[in-house]
Amino acid sequence: MNTIDTLKHFKLRNTKIRVAVLEALTESSGAVSYGSLQRMLSQFDRTTLYRTLLVFNEKGLIHKAYEENGDSYYARCFGCSVSAHSHEHLHLKCSTCGGVECVEISDQLKSSLAKLPFQEINISAKGACSTCVRF
Numbered sequence: 001m002n003t004i005d006t007l008k009h010f011k012l013r014n015t016k017i018r019v020a021v022l023e024a025l026t027e028s029s030g031a032v033s034y035g036s037l038q039r040m041l042s043q044f045d046r047t048t049l050y051r052t053l054l055v056f057n058e059k060g061l062i063h064k065a066y067e068e069n070g071d072s073y074y075a076r077c078f079g080c081s082v083s084a085h086s087h088e089h090l091h092l093k094c095s096t097c098g099g100v101e102c103v104e105i106s107d108q109l110k111s112s113l114a115k116l117p118f119q120e121i122n123i124s125a126k127g128a129c130s131t132c133v134r135f
């Protein structure tokens with residue numbers, strides 16, 4: 001699904017900034033920090049950028065993956081809906097390149113987490129991301 005269709009699917013009007021933010025997050029292999037989104041999309045107003053991220057998060061298009069030193073990292077969701085985010089994966093902060101990656105967890109871990117009365121699970125880990133681990 002292309003960006004315009006995705007926005008339509010999530011019942012969002014397509015505006016220049018929505019298309020740009022969604023494209024930036026879809027094309028990235030990992031999560032993108034708010035700081036770098038601001039740099040990448042400097043032609044847009046900061047408040048509009050922030051609101052766009054809030055709306056996308058609410059609609060199940062993106063999720064907050066990581067937070068550090070007041071900077072938040074956002075990643076694209078796949079398979080989430082307006083009513084709920086459904087992902088139990090962990091967020092790996094790479095100590096080499098500083099990137100943040102969504103990493104799938106095993107089914108065993110998933111089912112043990114499912115037994116716990118959490119509303120939302122946010123697991124983060126530090127290490128080398130899939131790009132850096134190859135070197």
Ligand SMILES: [Zn+2]
Pocket residue numbers: 060061062063077078080084085086087
């Ligand atoms: Zn999600």
Ligand SMILES: [Zn+2]
Pocket residue numbers: 094095096097098099128129130131132133
């Ligand atoms: Zn890395």
Ligand SMILES: [Zn+2]
Pocket residue numbers: 063065075089090091101102103
């Ligand atoms: Zn994630």
